[in-house]
Amino acid sequence: MDQDGPAPEADLAVYTPNDDIPEEADDMSLSGNNTNSSLQAWNPPPRLAARFCRQSSASTRRKSSAASSRRNSISSTHSHQSNRSYHGGRSSQSNHVAQHLRRASIIESRKARLAERAAHAEQVRLRAALAKKTTTSRASNSEERAQAAQQAREKHLAQVAAACAEEVKRAKKVAEDMKERKAAEEKRYRLEVEERLAEAEKRRAEYKRNNMRRPRTGSGAAAAAGEVRKPVAQVALRLDDDTAAKRIQNAWRIKRRKQMFEAFFGLGLTIDRVRETNFEEMGVLLNEERVLSTTSRLLQLLHLQHEEDKTTMQTGTRNFLSAYLILGRPAEVLSSKDGDQEKDLINKAKDLMIGFESLLMKALASKIYAIDPTLQENLAMYHSAYLTAFTDWKARDASALIEGMVASFVSLDAIWQSVKDDTDGEVASDYKEGIRENQVILLSKIRKLAGPDRASMLIKKAIRESRKTKAARRKPVGDLRPRVAIETSMDEGSATGSNETVSATAAAASHIQHPTAAAEGLQASALTRLFSTVPPNRILVHELAIDKEYRIDTEPNSELRDAVNREVCDGMRKGFEQGEGNQWTVAMAENVRGKLLRLLKQGNSMYTLIAETLDPEFIQRQCAQGVFSYERFFGFMASILPKLCAPFRDEAVKALCDDLQEFGGLESMIEKLFKLLHVIDLLSLDYSNFLLMGAAPKLIEESAGYEQRMFAKDLQDGTITLHKTKCWWRNASVNILTEADRRDPLHRPTTQKIYAWGLVDLAIAAAPLQEKGIPETLRLDTTRLFHIRADAVRITTIGAILLTAKNLLKRDVRSQWKAEATRMWDALKFGGYSSSEDDNSSSMARKILSIIESSRPLPTATKDTLTSTIGRLLQQAEAGRLTDPVMKVLFQRLKTHILNQLSASSSGERVRAASTATEGLASSGLAEFVGQVGEIVDALTRVSEVDRKAHGVWYEQIASEAEGLGQREEEGGQSGEAS
Structure with a gap:
């Protein structure tokens, strides 16, 4: 195969499909090259052609499956076929057409992609518009929330700024103190440096003065001759007396400091040891003379104490050592660790101990046991702050103890005042011994805490106020004796001192008020007694037996009598309008004459004057003749009333006399007549009380027998039965026996204990008193029991409110908020638990809250919580259902406290219960109500x-019946078990 020739057709056929589709510029350049050059067709050998063709077909088959490939497009196929046909010598289409098709295909594909992108962009735009619309609708809510958040943030920042104002002020003060201390320290350092420089200069001059000069050398000839120079003897440095004394004193001081530090560390006083050691053992250790003397010497060395008398130094040392107990045993030392004052004391003690131990450690690290002036100054500052906080805490704690012990002393004095007039003398002697012993113990404790002078002053003041309050409750201030009765007081006293029965004396006192009751008939007598100022004989004797200073009160029937007098005056007005004035005038004069004559003794000059002047026949003749004058009648009354009234009534009678002398028309006359009748009723009340004062000793002496006879008579006549009394006794027996079985099954309660339990159950309850639940024997005390129940609920309600406020403000629950308790007592006593405006307890709750807020600042959260709590407690108290946990606990503690005092059978037990009553109430959270609880117990x-x-006879009978019934039931139960 020729290497220099063009690429064979088989290679093109194989590799061209696998190459990427070239871009437009590449294709055009390639087509240009193919156009200008001529390629020769070359066929490989058959074996190679078969081999390459097989690979090409396989590759083509693999790639043809990709429908999305660019090589499957029409332009790519035509281009590929044209290239193959051109190189193979076949006829092919024009390269221009292939490129055009390929470009058209690419353009179409790009248009499709752009169309898809445009559709996607449109969808994105629509979604953005929708999102923008939604965001716009939410923008207003977001802005409102942002504004609310901004306002809340500003409010919170204002609160934080207000809360931190005091802290910033304190920090500024601390910074100023620190600046002044640093300036003083720099000044002291400067002086020390100057002193040290002066001392160094002095030593330098002294050294120069004492140092001997070196002797001159010999001559040059002698030196040349080899004369040997003798060594100069060293003369010892001699110190003057002042320097030697200073060095000796310095060495002595170092040794003394070392001994003091080692002695104190030998005691082993650490916070960890205080925590691990028993509280009583640690108290004994800190009171040892060795510990006190060692600590006192160390405090003097650190300038924390000065040379004073031994007692003052021991007190200061004990105050310092108390910091160990406060940090190691806060629960035993402090009454409450959550109070602000207690927290401040703990922090001050911690600073003191840290500064003290730091100074000791640095002093031990020094070879001369030197005390760092900076640490010593800081320790003095910490010690002063700790003593101030400790003194404040101790004073407040001592004041609470002093108030409690003074109240116990006054309670014992009240018991003595109630029994000192005993005629037999045995009860008084028993109580006197027990009261004296307890009062001596209390007096010694009060003097120890408050000092002799202050203790005497507090006790005298408390006793004087207690007796004054009790006297004010018994009778009004002023002389109650009527002036006309002063002349005959001796005769009345001798008459009441005769040996008559109590019934005859009471009947005589009643007949003095109503001498004509028998002549008026039974109905008139009953009507007269209904409007009388004197109560029935049995009630009169019973009240005198309970209270020796009892006086008749006009309040129970005053409104009823005033209403009747008003009806009479209205009828008189109508009679005058109808022409019946003469008959009404005679009746009115007869009524006034009868009331005034009851105040006088027959034969007296005043009696004769009134009887003749207001004679009904004489008045009738004057009216018939038309000469009767109401102006002269009122003038006569204005002249005699000041002679009849008691000095106590002078102001009221003087005001009436001034009004009677100003005569007007019919309406004025009727109104003056009404006022005259009202004042005459008051004079009758004063006279009745005067007679009662003389008859009281005899009535009290015979009261028990008189009540016993009257009760037996009512039982015999069938007026009353003992059904309610038996039910009451049975319930009390079951309750106390159940409690006794729970505590001690072998202990059986006595009759006195059962009676006390039943009486407390009857008097101390949240629900209103029901008529069906009152025993027949206690029927005359219904009003008193009703008031005691109301007082018990009121005490519990106010105590729960104050206890909640103390806990929210993190105050000591033993602290007495007497001013707030007194104001709440008056508000609830005279205003009730609900408001008359909206018929709920909201306004009263606001009033109670204002009482607390007037003396103690309340945060907003605390104020809201306390308001809701007060409203809830007032609603429960008004409904008579104490479901709140705090009220339930306080009410049960109050009931238990009263039961323990009432169950005391002997004088010693009663005195001990009274001496510990204040402490018990303080621990129960009712420290402010010692006086009210004492009145209930009394x-x-x-x-x-x-x-x-x-x-007592009927109680013993009922107790015997109940005991026999219980034994029979027990025997029946045992026989049933045996069978």
């Missing part, structure tokens, strides 16, 4: 004593 105690004295 009231229930007096009710219990009077009730058991009057109805």
Whole structure:
């Protein structure tokens, strides 16, 4: 095969289909070359041709399957066939036609691709338009959210700025202090450097002065002769006395510091050891004399203490050592680790210990045990801050303890005031001994915490306020004796001191008020008693037995009597309008005459004057003759009323007299008559109380027997039964026995315990008091039990609100918020749990919240939470269903506390319960209600004593029946088990 000749046709046939389709420029150049040159046809040998043809056909078959190949196009096929035909010597088409077809095919394919791209671009444009439209609709919502987010961010930033204002202020202050401290430190360093330079200059001058000159050498001849120069003897450096003393003192100070550091480290005081050691053992260790003396000397070395008396130095040392306990045992030392003051104290103690240990470590690292001035200054600053925080915390904790102990002291004094007038003397002597012992213990503790002078002042003030409050509740301020009764007080006192029965005395007091009741008939007597200021005899005796200073109150029937007087005055007005004025005038004068004569003793000059001036027959003759004048009548009343009233009523009577002297028309006359009747009722009340003061000792002495006889009479007549009392006793027995079996099955409660349990269940309950649940023996105390229930719910509600506020503000629950508690008590007592405006507790909740917010700032989140909590608690208290967990716990603690005090059977137990009452209430979260709880306990105690004295026989009978029934049921159960 010729190497220089053109490529054979077989090679073209084989390799041309596998090559890529050339571009237009390549095809044109190739066609040009084929046109200008002549190629010879050459056929290979048969074996080679068969071989190459076989490969070409196989390759062609493989490539023909690709429908998308460019070589399968018409132009490529024609070009390939034309080339083969040209080289083979056959007839072929023009190269121009092939190229044209190929170009047309390429153009078509490119147009198709461009059309596809245009369609795709259109789809993309449509999707973009749709997306833009959707984005535009969402833009407004996004802008609103962005604005809301911006506003929230600005609000949050404002809150953060407000919250950080104090921190920035404190940081500025710290920076200023640091700047001043650095300036002082630089000044001190400058002075130290100057002192050191001066000392170095002084040593240099001293050295020059003491150093001896070197002797001159010999002459040159002597040197040449070989004379040997003698060595100069070294003279020892001699120190003056001041320098030697300074060196000795410096060495002594180094040794002293070393001994102090080693002695303190020998104690082994570390925070880890405090954590690992028992609290009591660590307390004993810190109180050892060796620990106190070693620590005190080290604190003096560090200038944290000064030479003072031994007691002051030990106090300062104990305050310093308390930092170890605060960091190692915060739960035992601090009442609450979550309070702001406690957290600040822990942080100050941590700074103190870090500074103290850093100074000791650096001093030990020095060979001369030198104390770094910077660390010493920082330690002094930390120590001062810690002592300030520790003193504040201790003062607040001590104030809470002092208030609690003073309240316990006052409670013991109240018990003594209630039993000191005992006629037998045995009860008073028993209580006196126990009260004196407990008061001495409390007084010593109060003096230790508050000091002798302040302790005496606090105790005297608390006792004076307690007695003043109790006296104010018993009677109003002023002289209650009517002026006309002062002259006959001796006669009345002798009459009441006679040996009459209590029923006769009570009946006499009642008949003094109503001498004409028997003549008016049964119906008139009942109507007169309904509007009388004096209660029935049994109620009068019962109230006197419970409260020796009991006085008749006009409030229960005042509105009813005023309403009746108003009806009478309206009827009188109509009678005057109808021409019946004379009859009404005579009736009115007779009514006023009868009320005034009841205030006087027959035969008295004032009695005779009133009886003659207001005689019904004389008034009737004046009216018939037309000479009766209401102006003279009111003038006469204005002249005698100041002589009849008590000094306590002077202002009210003076105002009435001034009003009576100004006479007007019919309406004015009727209104003055109404006021006159009202004041006469008040004078009758004062006179009744005066008579009651004289009859009270005898009534109290015979009260138990009188109540017992009246109760037995009611049982005998069938007016009452013991059904409710038996049910009440049975329920109390079952409850206390169940509790006793749970605690100690061998312990059986006494009758006193069962009675106390039943009385507490009856008095301390959330639901309103029902008539069917009151025993017949306690029927006269229904009003008192109702008020006690209301007070218990009110105490629990206010206590839950204050406890929630303390927890939200992270305050100590033992701290007493007395001012807030008092204001809430008055608001709920006089305003109720709901508002009259919207008939729900929202306005009252806002009022309660304003009381808390007025004295303590509340964050917004805390304010919202507390508002919802107060509203929920008020709703539960109003409905009588305490479902809130805090209220349930507080109510149960209050009930248990009152039961423990009421169950005390002996004087010693009662005194111990009273002395620990304040501490118990403080731990229960009711520290602000020591006085209110004490009043409830005192009231229930007096009710219990009077009730058991009057109805003890029936209680013993019911208890025996209940015990026999229980034994029979137990025997029946045992026989059933045996069978």
